[in-house]
Amino acid sequence: MKLSTTQAAERLNVSRRRVIALIEQGKLPAEKFSNVYMINEKDLALVENRKAGRPKKETDKE
Secondary structure (H helix, E strand, C coil): CEECHHHHHHHHCCCHHHHHHHHHCCCCCCEEECCEEEEEHHHHHHCCCCCCCCCCCCCCCC
């Protein structure tokens, strides 16, 4: 079943913008039709166990 970014966001409990960011980063596969992304429901498993929040910045140790 194909999902819209809004439906995927609801299932992942994140914002629609976060789903689009995951697609643009290559972490969530999606097909683009015109200006709409469609996501396979099974592909949500690729990102549902990710850590929440931003990754910590690495500090330069000199």
